[in-house]
Amino acid sequence: MLTRSEVAKLAALARIELSDAELDEMAGQLDIILGAVAAVSAVATQDIPPTSHAVPLTNVMRDDVVNWQPRAAAMLAGAPDVEDDRFRVPHILEEEQ
Amino acid sequence: MSDITSLITATAAELGQRIAAREISSVEVVRAHLDQITATDEAVHAFLVVDTERALAQAAAVDARIAAGERLGPLAGVPIAVKDLLCYEGLPTTAGSRILEGWVPPYSSTVVRRLNDAGLVILGKTNLDEFAMGSSTETSGYGPTHNPWDLTRTPGGSGGGSAAAVSAYQAPLAIGTDTGGSIRQPAAVTGSVGAKPTYGMVSRYGIIAMASSLDQAGPVARTTLDAALLHQVIAGHDPLDSTSINAAVADVVGAARSGDVKGLRIGLVTEFGGEGYAPGVELRTREAVTALSAAGAEVVEVSCPHFVHALATYYLIMPAEVSSNLARYDGMRYGLRVGDDGDNAVETVMRLTRGKGFGTEAKRRIILGTYALSAGYYDAFYGSAQKMRTLIARDFTAAFEQCDVLVSPATPTTAFRLGERVADPMAMYKSDLCTIPANLAGVGAASFPCGLAPEDGLPVGFQVMSPALADDRLYLVGAALERELTAKWGGRLLDQAPLLPGTKVVR
Amino acid sequence: MPYDEVVARFEPVLGLEVHVELSTKSKMWCGCPTDFGGEPNSHVCPVCLGLPGSLPVVNRLAVESAIRIGLSLNCDIATWCRFARKNYFYPDMPKDYQVSQYDEPLCFDGNVAVEVGGLTYQVPIERVHMEEDAGKLTHVGGAGRISGADYSLIDYNRAGVPLMEIVTKTIHGTGAAAPEVASGYMAFLRDMVRALGVSHGRMERGNLRCDVNVSLTPRGSSELGTRSETKNVNSLRAVADAVRYEMMRQGAILAAGGRVKQETRHWNEGGYTTPGRSKEEAQDYRYFPEPDLVPVAPDPAWVDELRATLPEHPALRRARLAADWGFTEREFGDILAIEGALELIADTVAAGTTPAAARKWWLTELARRANEAGVALDELPITPAQVAEVQALLADGAVNDKLARQVIEGVLAGEGSPAEVVASRGLAVVSDTEALDAAVIAAIAADPEAAAKVRDGKVAAAGALIGAVMKNMRGQADAAKVRELILAKLG
Known part of the structure; x- marks a missing residue:
């Protein structure tokens, strides 16, 4: 059972502002979804190896070679705020009371 | 038949041949399709952005190269629509989300580069569910796409825009991406062909990630051969994608041209039928199997017992990866930023940005995934789901010992009405019941049109699944089915679609 | 309470986490250069800026460097391991997750012997794993500090530079020598990564960053005390000082019947630690295997190949060179006192110069010039091979001592090789x-x-x-x- 306050905690962890209405709706829906997926853990027991990719590959690596063009302007072009060729962002710490 | 009708209803293969032979120019072909988009897209809303000038310039460049005697590939000069999940330098790429509104990528995806290199002309970007998360194109931040067969219905999703563009004759070809069925399910409900190659055969570089271990781009077309020709162009190893498979691409074009299924063992998945399946879907699926049998295939029934858990498995793995993949949309480096008033700290601005920029489905999946990965739940959720993935892959392995391909309906019902499943996530998720196993196991799969459901006159899709790396078998079966059924229908299925308001197609 | 009394009443238990920035040419996942000091956001591309759709590809040299570090620490090398995503939001991290390793580190279970005052202490190694660095934040307003700043600016040039994290198990039995064992271990790591050639190994530049965990256990008790974690301690001396400071601080609290708080602390240049920000909730990093990368599976042949490239153990090497070169203890000590001098002299000797001549050039003329230029000795734009060439010209009588210094000046000024400088400046001794x-x-x-x-x-x-x-x-x-x-x- 996923409570409303647990959903609020998850939303905070995921940095998503949710309205009260969204919280209410989502708690109910997530609960239904979680109920529907619960069977998986019952069937998939201890001694089965996990699969992450269909065709298992290993050791895919590149040589240590510099391959780059200076494109600072293009990289900064999509930024919401720029100052002195740096990404400008709000202050990090919440203000002290 | 008017000139424009012949240009926009022709197959990509025909267009490529005639452009190469200089019977028609790429510019006139592209112009005809741009006209059809202008005429019909107000009703369909398949496109989010049309790149008119660059498309015409690319077409003119192809014409010039051909005039200069260059021999280009079979699709040179042919127009194509690209799902707005693929980065294309210089053209806004939104992933269907308001959080990326106006973002113009400074680089192109490998698939886009391959299209350019093969001389295909990109018309624009097609609509999709937000970050490809949905089965109806209704979660798009830019409004839903309408099904050209019935404008009150959805074209499926997430790649509803690509499927609708192809079935509305706005483009002969389109690129889709398929994480749980986003190429095949829209293809099924719009009467088009859509294929999800084996995971790793098409580079994911530059394609905005939804669930990295499941995402795979593939072709959308009106015919099996066209889909195969496009598959050939986009598939192949890419050193920029670590999960890209370094193996030769199966001869998909040869298979599509042959369509010889004599002696091919076809396994009908017994789990996909019965309750929840529309009668017309079951009927046309059975007929398709009969047609293949008549063409010389051997038909067996195969049970894949873990397939019933595929949907639940998917809804653990996919949201987990989504929650991490979508973390970067935080308003710091690109895209939307909300609440930066000088007082709010960075955490608040991130929260407000994501709260405003993401739609409901994106939020739902991010929170679900955050839960599935959080301390104390990982083993029960994500860990178990990865084990279930193994069991599903084993089902495929066992099945492919009894048969060469597996077949099933592509989706349990025909196109549903806009709004019908919006408030009921589980009902929406069930649209992907049949398509998800192939994503979880990474095998190749495709949907081919197999008729109209008698009860509503809407298209039904027939799914074919092949072992990993044997994607040619999809086209072998698709071509056989297309040959048998078009003979029976006396034409293509799409010829039976109602004419869209304003369409340039004249019958 | 005096230090002796703290040690008499409590047994210090240490744990050290060291981040090593590798000196690969390109970043961990992309071809961007790792050079220090480019224009802001010039060494970035879609991959290290985490643009939508971009994907990482592992730098082979970074993996090899990690394996060589692991082997030098006597670790076992995993036969199969994965990268994992560590999920947390912070604006210096372009993807809002860090690609790292979680429960499957590349190297594990090693040990290092550290000598302090003639006694040998064992430092057990828990793991060595691979990860990526973040961008650099600059705070504007509030005197440039994070607290009180008006806003911040981010340069992502450093984002994606390969980092290795070396984590010790708890280190017991160091007693009064705890501070020196900690700094001795750091010195070992610094010398090792430099000898391996995998990192510039400069603590003052942040190539090596140390987090110091300290707790005290009352003597005779088997219960572990509560630990503090002091972040970003960036010199050998500071490592020792931080350990000592925390021992004193915690000792005073415990002796007064108080409880040590489990917390993160900051190291201050003034030689003391202060409490860091306390997080309300415990971090939940939601690790999961990185789906954009495939596992690393070093086969034994590859590991053996890398093992064959390992240099001598730094302590053994020092002892051997001291014996080979025949300097007095004091003369050799002078070499060790200058960072990088040992390697430069060794390389110059390897290029054919006598130890005495090599030592003379590096410790006098070149040390003076480095000093004047305000750079480290090994940052002078002259190679050991070039110094050897100058010395050969001198020995042959082609130049005299005064001219040799001018040749060096020319090389440092970027005028070319010694032979080129001799030719262009017309410095050859006339033998006509x-x-x-x-x-x-x-x-x-x-x-x-x-x-x-x-x-x-x-x-x-x-x-x-x-x-x-x-x-x-x-x-x-x-x-x-x-x-x-x-x-x-x-x-």
């Missing part, structure tokens, strides 16, 4: 006997008085004539040869 003969005859003619004295057997008077010749030849003559010629003519 005819030209020398003419100069000698001219000098004798110009100073008959001196010449007469020499003829009379007053050899010392030849000095004036030699000086005149050298002046005439603009110093580009071998003085011994000139003297020989003069004596022959006046003999």
